[in-house]
Amino acid sequence: MNSMSDLISRWTLALGLLTFLGFQTQAQMAPPQLFSEMDGLHFLEDGSAVPFWGYGWVADGFISLPGPLLEYAEGQEVNLAFTNPSPESHTIHLHGLDVDQANDGVPSTSFYVSTGESTDYEFTATHTGTYLYHCHVTTTLHLTMGMYGMILVTRPDGTLFEGGPAVTQNVPWLFSDLEVATNLDPVGSFPFHDMRPDVFMVNGKAGSQLAEEVVYASAEEPTALRLGSMAYSKITCHFPEGLNAELWMSDGREVPVEVLDSLEIYPGERFTVLVQPEVGYDGGVTAAFEHMVDGYEEAEEFLQIREESLHPSHVASLDEPTWYPNPASHNIQVTESTGRFVRVWTSVGELVFEGQVPASGLDVVSWNNGLYLAQVEGRDVTRFVVAHGIR
Amino acid sequence: MAQVDTLWIVPGGVSLGGDTLAALRFCSTEEFQPSNETIHGDWTSTVFVNLDSAAHSLMIDVEDWGPVTVLAGDTVAVAPGELGEATHRVWSASQRGKTLGLATLWRSGYDDHVHFEWNLNEWDPAATWTAASGEIVSEDDPYVPRQFTINDRNYPNTLLDSSSYVQTSVGVPVYISIVNQGRMDQVLHFHGYHVKVLQSSAHENRVGWTKDTVPVKQGECVVVELNPNQPGEYPVHAHNLVAVTNAGFYPGGMITYLNVAQ
Numbered sequence: 001m002n003s004m005s006d007l008i009s010r011w012t013l014a015l016g017l018l019t020f021l022g023f024q025t026q027a028q029m030a031p032p033q034l035f036s037e038m039d040g041l042h043f044l045e046d047g048s049a050v051p052f053w054g055y056g057w058v059a060d061g062f063i064s065l066p067g068p069l070l071e072y073a074e075g076q077e078v079n080l081a082f083t084n085p086s087p088e089s090h091t092i093h094l095h096g097l098d099v100d101q102a103n104d105g106v107p108s109t110s111f112y113v114s115t116g117e118s119t120d121y122e123f124t125a126t127h128t129g130t131y132l133y134h135c136h137v138t139t140t141l142h143l144t145m146g147m148y149g150m151i152l153v154t155r156p157d158g159t160l161f162e163g164g165p166a167v168t169q170n171v172p173w174l175f176s177d178l179e180v181a182t183n184l185d186p187v188g189s190f191p192f193h194d195m196r197p198d199v200f201m202v203n204g205k206a207g208s209q210l211a212e213e214v215v216y217a218s219a220e221e222p223t224a225l226r227l228g229s230m231a232y233s234k235i236t237c238h239f240p241e242g243l244n245a246e247l248w249m250s251d252g253r254e255v256p257v258e259v260l261d262s263l264e265i266y267p268g269e270r271f272t273v274l275v276q277p278e279v280g281y282d283g284g285v286t287a288a289f290e291h292m293v294d295g296y297e298e299a300e301e302f303l304q305i306r307e308e309s310l311h312p313s314h315v316a317s318l319d320e321p322t323w324y325p326n327p328a329s330h331n332i333q334v335t336e337s338t339g340r341f342v343r344v345w346t347s348v349g350e351l352v353f354e355g356q357v358p359a360s361g362l363d364v365v366s367w368n369n370g371l372y373l374a375q376v377e378g379r380d381v382t383r384f385v386v387a388h389g390i391r
Numbered sequence: 392m393a394q395v396d397t398l399w400i401v402p403g404g405v406s407l408g409g410d411t412l413a414a415l416r417f418c419s420t421e422e423f424q425p426s427n428e429t430i431h432g433d434w435t436s437t438v439f440v441n442l443d444s445a446a447h448s449l450m451i452d453v454e455d456w457g458p459v460t461v462l463a464g465d466t467v468a469v470a471p472g473e474l475g476e477a478t479h480r481v482w483s484a485s486q487r488g489k490t491l492g493l494a495t496l497w498r499s500g501y502d503d504h505v506h507f508e509w510n511l512n513e514w515d516p517a518a519t520w521t522a523a524s525g526e527i528v529s530e531d532d533p534y535v536p537r538q539f540t541i542n543d544r545n546y547p548n549t550l551l552d553s554s555s556y557v558q559t560s561v562g563v564p565v566y567i568s569i570v571n572q573g574r575m576d577q578v579l580h581f582h583g584y585h586v587k588v589l590q591s592s593a594h595e596n597r598v599g600w601t602k603d604t605v606p607v608k609q610g611e612c613v614v615v616e617l618n619p620n621q622p623g624e625y626p627v628h629a630h631n632l633v634a635v636t637n638a639g640f641y642p643g644g645m646i647t648y649l650n651v652a653q
Contacts (some may be wrong), residue, residue: 023415086447089397093582095580095603095604096603096604098583098585098603099583100583100621100622100623101583101622101623101625104582104583104623104625106582106625106626109623109624109625109626138641139632139635139641139642140632140633140635140636140641141641143632144632189637191537191636191638191640192534192632192633192636192639192640193535193537193633193636193638193639194535194639195632195633197596209463232631232632232633234576250600250602251585251601251602251603251604252585252603253599253600253602255600256596256599264606266576266578266604266606266630266631267578267604267632268578268580268604268630269578269602269604269606270604272537272578274538292575292576292631293534293535293536293575294533294534350492358607
């Protein structure tokens with residue numbers, strides 16, 4: 001088993017490569033490019049870290065669990081660029097999008113993306129809805145290690161589908177799970193038939209990590225919950241009466257509208273549920289994770305939903321700070337920081353700056369290449385990359 | 392598969408993914424065959440000849456239809472009457488029969504397109520030998536199946552079965568009857584296509600839905616229509632990923648393919 005210091009060392013070593021990828025994107029600019037890596041660290045509710053494999057945007061320079069949300073417009077001709085610098089071959093299976101065989105992401109019928117190779121997945125986003133993507137190489141292992149994400153295909157006018165209801169926002173909830181022992185020792189994880197996940201997540205978070213993930217929903221117009229599962233477990237969502245939950249779509253297709261009090265979601269399924277809570281509603285959705293072999297309920301997660309009038313105005317008025325240019329080589333600026341205290345850490349937690357960012361920005365000439373975490377007072381943590389050599 | 396009017400209950404053994412299992416099968420002759428024979432037709436009668444050493448309570452999931460017991464060495468006729476256009480599950484309700492996989496489907500109607508039939512099941516090899524020896528396999532014991540099958544074969548041998556491996560052409564619709572004979576719920580993901588749900592005994596509200604990922608609950612019968620709009624070779628597989636392994640190794644288990652010619 002790898003020690004934490006070994007894992008952090010691997011992570012640090014990987015930063016150089018991620019920085020290189022960031023540099024590549026700076027040169028390319030467009031289109032956005034996904035990459036895969038096998039050296040991520042995912043922090044659990046208790047603060048411990050488990051390794052994961054995953055996808056990330058090259059421009060961001062880091063992988064995430066789950067991978068980035070991919071969003072396309074109905075009818076869009078999509079060219080999804082993907083590069084694989086990781087030590088093993090990977091693919092992207094576009095789950096539910098009914099792409100042609102060459103773009104299906106199944107190695108035996110399409111192709112592998114080997115170490116150091118890049119490719120483009122091409123398809124037309126013909127139907128609005130909720131979809132998934134995941135690696136289809138040794139799927140049992142690569143999926144449980146974290147190589148998955150969600151795709152939304154939406155309409156510019158905010159309607160679910162042609163002639164469908166307009167929604168005020170789309171809220172992706174991607175259910176998944178992992179078995180810590182497998183992620184710590186993926187090579188020794190066989191046989192897979194005794195897989196027993198012990199971490200149960202929504203958008204990569206579990207338990208108290210979800211406490212801050214509050215959805216503020218209008219009482220006047222519906223909010224679309226985009227539900228999908230990449231779990232080994234069966235998920236059952238319970239919708240309290242005050243949410244006025246209705247089922248509208250499944251697997252990227254319209255279904256007869258049903259009022260919901262609960263919904264089972266099997267691995268790979270997707271549903272679009274509209275909620276329109278009563279004024280003053282403060283509750284949420286309970287998601288039960290049930291083992292597929294023996295039916296044992298392993299865990300419950302709670303996803304809080306509040307009616308919009310309860311939304312704290314000081315949070316609603318702020319945009320997230322943005323660091324630019326990113327990657328940076330000499331000087332980096334940040335938005336939304338005037339008069340606010342800022343802290344910057346390396347990816348392994350070493351504090352490298354605290355104070356107010358001067359008008360001229362932060363001088364990063366002497367900083368090492370790599371990923372940095374930054375927090376503007378009162379705001380979420382954001383990230384940027386330092387990569388010397390950028391013009 | 393050929394329409395039959397007599398099925399023999401025959402004990403034997405099968406090899407699956409490196410394991411050897413004891414088995415009971417509905418066979419079209421007195422000879423043991425590795426896969427259960429299916430039954431077709433409405434208002435038909437099927438004769439069951441029990442060559443096993445134990446009695447079996449034969450069940451069919453038709454409303455108000457009770458079990459029919461066939462003693463060891465005995466013969467019974469089963470006539471469920473009008474079945475209409477539907478696919479039904481037929482199985483031995485005895486603990487021995489369930490553990491050894493004595494289960495098939497009875498399809499009535501859906502004759503206007505080519506029809507493929509998938510019996511899903513999962514297997515704990517040690518439990519099959521316990522049951523074959525006449526001992527009790529308790530359903531309270533830990534259950535860790537290690538083989539997963541379509542028509543009693545696991546991938547890649549599913550591709551050798553003409554009822555598992557779907558072959559059609561663009562614009563030529565086919566039906567697929569799917570019956571879950573195991574103790575677990577399953578969920579099948581279709582690559583490349585959505586299918587229309589025509590029957591779903593555990594999700595009646597889903598009839599008429601168009602899906603690419605279709606749950607098939609324990610004991611459930613599902614019928615879907617696939618009307619391919621593009622050519623290609625695409626997998627269909629369980630997305631409960633423990634079920635795409637053979638003795639723990641991927642790829643295996645409940646995987647088959649759709650082969651759609653231009």
